Amino acid sequence: MRHPVAKLASVTALVVAASALAGLPAAHAALVTHCVGTGGAVTVPNDLLVPAGESCTLTGTIITGNVSVLAGANLVTDGVRIAGDLQILGDGYLDSKGTTVNGSVELAAGGYGVYLRESTTGSVAVRPQGSAPGESFLFVEASNVSGTVNAQAGQVRLDRGSEVSESVSTNNTHYTDVHDSFVDGALSVLNSQTGSVICGSAVRGKATFAGNLGGVQLGPNGRLDSCASGGYFGREVGISNTTGAATVDDNIIDGALNLAGNTPAAQVATNNRIRGGVNGPVGAAASAQRRAAPEPRDEAVDEKAGDRRTAAVKEAIAAGPADL
Template sequence: MKILTLIATASLVATGSLVAFTGSAQAALYTTCVGDGGAVTVSNDLVVPAGKSCTLTGTKVKGTVTVEAGADLVAAGATFNGAVTVGENAYLDLTDTTVKGALTTNSAFGAHVEKSTLKAVDATEGFVYVVDSTLGGAVSSKAGELYVTGSTLNSSLTGENNQYSDVYDSTVKGALTVGGNTLGGVFCASEVYGAATYTGNADTLQIGGEGLLGSCAGASYFGGNLAVTDNTAKSVLDNAIVRGGLTATGNNPVLVVGELARVRGGVTGETAAAGASAARSAKKAAPQDRGADLAEKAAARAAEAKADAHGAGPSRL
């Protein structure tokens, strides 16, 4: 593996293999990763150059991590003390990894986080696929795909103008906001303790209960108010407890409330009872859980990244 430590500054003077600074210029010290990295400590920032691939196993990075445009970073058992930034069409894959700073992606291919601990996540375009992880800060996904399963989010979760925003078997301790998703969203066997809002979504909203977008045997819980408003999606609320009030206004078609839904507060707006024929159709239809497709997409990109990294040679960290 080729790991290079570089120094960038406005004014440099080189003597042999050493680089010195002139005046009061400040250095930006970083390590470039291309290939396979092992259980070492990188004491400064780490950069995966554009179009290159890097794998890290048991590596600790004390500074920030940057995955440049078209690059790939696959990390397992790693610790990143700083922020992580993922560029255009770049890919990030984390397993059993701790990120102590914020994760930011901008027009990335995607980010797959599994059995990991992160703080805040801010993603614009690309997918965010979170599995069996803990996220300490706010999670926001815009204009991409959002899928969270088996995870605990200690703050808010927002999915805006995505293709879809799906939450399975997870706990959201802050607010949940799903707005403007072209393929709607799923909330299944999960809990949210802040206010929950679904607005301006199209296609299908499956809020608790069984449905066409996935099998959902467990009940869901909304600790605050639930607002389902101004959606053109086919929206169903079922097998869920809403501790606060339910607002269902401006939906076309109107929100369908199943027989297993319990709203403790008042109901504002228009709802409809689930028909027997609709319930039978949902049970007969094959579930279309979008997680399987997303897992396949992530696995394919990760496999390519690992092959490219291995081809770059063994670690010389």
């Protein structure tokens, strides 16, 4: 039989331990930290979640797990480090500046958009829109993607010195444009609604453009978007089954240019350097004289993103400091 004094000591120790656990902050015991409001230079020791319809802004925060932005929610980051993956659900929005995501970034069906600026991520994916309303977008500016970019919906733009270490592939997007950027793998643009523009960029792998309704513009002197210079393609380039003007101007193609089924026939300027020659029907040669620059076709999306960012920041500030 245990001595009464020893038994009393054990009970006392259990009561003290339970009291100590009860006094711990909720975030330490939780598996997921919810973010509503503003957060600063702290470390979140688990996954982070932005609840549906809420806004969260983070500056200098370290997140050791994954991040989820639920339906209709907003996450605005500046100088943040995320160890895991980042997922944005329907009508959710991510605005990322100077941020590192070690894992992947995924915009789910019906997501509002992803804007990466001066950031580094793993692979980036935009899922098919399905029956969800609205139009998603993926804008990547001055950022590094250490994997693939795969978009199945929305408006897609790589710009301002962005780099993708693997392939870029899109299907059924509104448009897919690459300006002043580098793709270390293949580039595939299929079935875009208003076409594709590649300007001042380098694509090391094979480039394929097929079934695009609005045309394809490789280099300047095209009808789709303003463009200062042509690009470099490290392997063959194929443009096929394109409805709308296809123009190839001021490019270096270190392979063949293969053309088939384009209506009208693609225009290929004489100032291109195409090592493997041109295969397929060619229309009247595009003049080297520059046309008047078209209006930038992504201004509306820039404005759309700016409005959502501004509203998200205001909502987060109004909510006050987040309980991180």
